[in-house]
Amino acid sequence: MAIIKQAQRQTLGQLIGANNPVVTVPDDSQRQYAWTKKEVDIFWADIEKFKEARESGRESASEYFIGPVVTITGESIKGRSLLDGQQRLTTSTILISAIRDTLWSMKSTEGMSSANNIQRDYIARKSGRKEPMEYFLVMSLFDRDFFRDNIQDWNEATGECPKVESPSRPSHKLILDAYSNFRAKINARLQEYLDDEDRLDYLDSLRECLIDGLVFVEIQTPSSSDANEVFETINSRGKDLSTVDLVRNFLMEKSRSDNEKSRVNDAWRSLLDGFDRREEIEKFLRHFWVSKHGDVKSHSLYSTIRKDLTGRFDKRPQEYGVGAFSAELENAAGRYAELITGSTGDAGLDASLAEVKAMSADALYPLLLSASGSFSYSALQTLLEASISYYVRWTVVGRRESTLLEENLFGVAKELAKGGSLEGVNQKILAWIPDDETFETDFKEASIPKQSQSRYLLAKIEQYLRAQHDVHEEVALGDGKVYVENIYPQKPAPGLRLEEHESLVSRLGNLTLLAGKRNANISGLSFPEKAHLYSGSALLVSSRTAVDGLWDSEKSEWKVSGIEERQAILSKMALEVWPGGGRLT
Structure with missing residues (x-):
């Protein structure tokens, strides 16, 4: 007490x-x-x-x-x-x-x-x-x-x-x-x-x-x-509680020398200088721990860290101390910052990391952090490609429970931290990826209301189309240069609203990309009034994926079948963009 x-x-x-x-x-x-x-x-x-x-x-x-x-x-x-x-x-x-x-x-x-x-x-x-x-x-x-x-x-x-x-x-x-x-x-x-x-x-x-x-x-x-104990008690509830603060205080409490305290401060200086927002430091700390020990929820992170490290620090003779932990934390923080910003220096890996960021696939970072601790960045490309396909097929398009995906990825992250082979982990991930038949069925029915994810999916399909048609200019994954357009509008004109409106408006077959910034006035127009925007677009996902099939020109009305048919076309491309385990081996 x-x-x-x-x-x-x-x-x-x-x-x-x-x-x-x-x-x-x-x-x-x-x-x-x-x-x-x-x-x-x-x-x-x-x-x-x-x-x-x-x-x-x-x-x-x-x-x-x-x-x-x-x-x-x-x-x-x-x-x-x-x-x-x-x-x-x-x-x-x-x-x-x-x-x-x-x-x-x-x-x-x-x-x-x-x-x-x-x-x-x-x-x-x-x-x-x-x-x-x-x-x-x-x-x-x-x-x-x-x-x-x-x-x-x-x-x-x-x-x-x-x-x-x-x-x-x-x-x-x-x-x-x-x-x-x-x-x-x-x-x-x-x-x-x-x-x-x-x-x-x-x-x-x-x-x-x-x-x-x-x-x-x-x-x-x-x-x-004594002060730390009072501090933790006071801050055991509410916003003032910060895992980052509590962990630092705990490390200072357990430091046995001024040198160890200096190592803690060096590590924290790296955290403060290496991340733009406090939320990123909190996220890093959890991902760092998960990358070594498997899943732990944010609400119990501090108690888990304290219990584990107390047991290790208090061993006699001491084999692992505050200095060693602080050094690991500092080293991992540098790598984590490079991973989340896509600045590893490996062009291929950085391009794939941009995909992770574009679809907010945070569950992949503990695995990447763990792998980067033992292997070079260039060695991670195959692992990352498999992980992205797994994430897209399971979570983004399949809308399956993310808990199982996280449990799997965090488990293999821990396996790598304990000396597991990169090839063995990669094979496990390949086995978890939903097969082509399942993915195609999921894609045909997918509705993606989250703008960042729908923009990512469409931008990747755009990149695929450009490669197929030998068009070499790049298309941005999510930096504001393109926006997601609902072909059949979110707010259709009177008399043109479909009965299944809510279930159709965010269907992938109804979404495309246009360059520039969104114009709300244009988005609500009927198809004949904005058809030229699609046919004349430099973006192939708008000009070459049967967008005109969504409009019945004879009846002057929107066609549900047109959305379904276009989505079926996109699903065939998706099989190539995010390949299953058999084609990633």
Whole structure:
């Protein structure tokens, strides 16, 4: 059980104000700044509601409880290490800086003086001319310098931060977005007041609400292991829980030396710099674990990782430690980034990886990650082609339960990680691919409402047609240069709607590709009004696959049989585009 020294009420001003122990986000725990516009907007709305209620004079509205923070506090209490609460304290500091800068921008003596006081009392100050700057909130190494450069290192003479460092991580951009958001919201509120006195009153009231009205419960713990246990308990439910954060904290807790902690930080720096979005890091972590250990669901990923690694780390003598795991994670992150972006350097493999991305076939990545750990990229082409055919025939077109496909692919990923042969795994996948007769039947009946998947299928058929007709220009799989067109419209003109409308509109026989951007006005036209778009198209899937068979020119109506006949034509091509196991061996 965790040891808690004390839990006490603290206002925001008592947590990050001058003459209080500095709050530091330690390098061996926590995450980078992660609040998006959604969380910032909610925070602002809550502050405004609280401000209005507080000014009403009701005693019950004098304080606003914003939640617990978990700190590691030494015996001397010279400083506090913050394990949980970074997002709220960071966002509060950003809002305080926005109030400071708004006051300064008014250019009045009182406004500029108030801005200086806010900076010295709640953000940062020097105790002497030759003394170093003291920051009341110290971020972790991933955001520390950028946060100081853009929020905290404020020049009292110019009213500006240096802003020298450019945003290089997603968290940096989120910090700037939060600041800009607050400045815009404050300026919008100030437009309601006619003179500077009223504006100064509003800003002073907003400052007071934050500093004296926001209340936290600070849970002080004596050690990082105690703080981690409290942190995990608090975050066991809800959005704040992050597997990436929890795994990093766990690794720091299990580190036996500064060198091991440094290896963890190196690995996390690679994750933060290697992926554009936090969601990609979360996805990578699961795929990394699955590639070695088989299937595990996202909701139980952290508990699974912790249990497994604790058993391995605690063995005596230790054969596998934090450093080794961090090195594996860092190495895999580099390969994973190359796989999801199709930048392996192998042209053939990268083209196939573009197909995986185009149809969002994420279930293939653990297998590819596992295989790339033991084999060269060039050796993976046959495996990837078989996996794509399996995925298309089973999931995209066949609409079969994806759970079995994932179970199969994750199982062979684990097999490769344990030293299995690439050829043996490839043969298993070939055996799982639905046969030609099944695939053709599935394709003839397939309805694909998901735009990314229907565009992918049609673009691949287009590539096949171009090869057959010796046309060498490439066609994009999904970058916006072509769009999916419903030949029989989603919103047909009055009197032309088919009885089976809902079941027909997304049938593959009713879909084609056109170049450029979608024109809604054209999409709803009858066939004679847009027939020239198909017959004159440079895309062969529109000009050479019996599109005109969907319209009965004698009766001036749409033909269900035309959709079915065209889909049968496309199904024959699909057998060649996504071959079965017999032709992939």
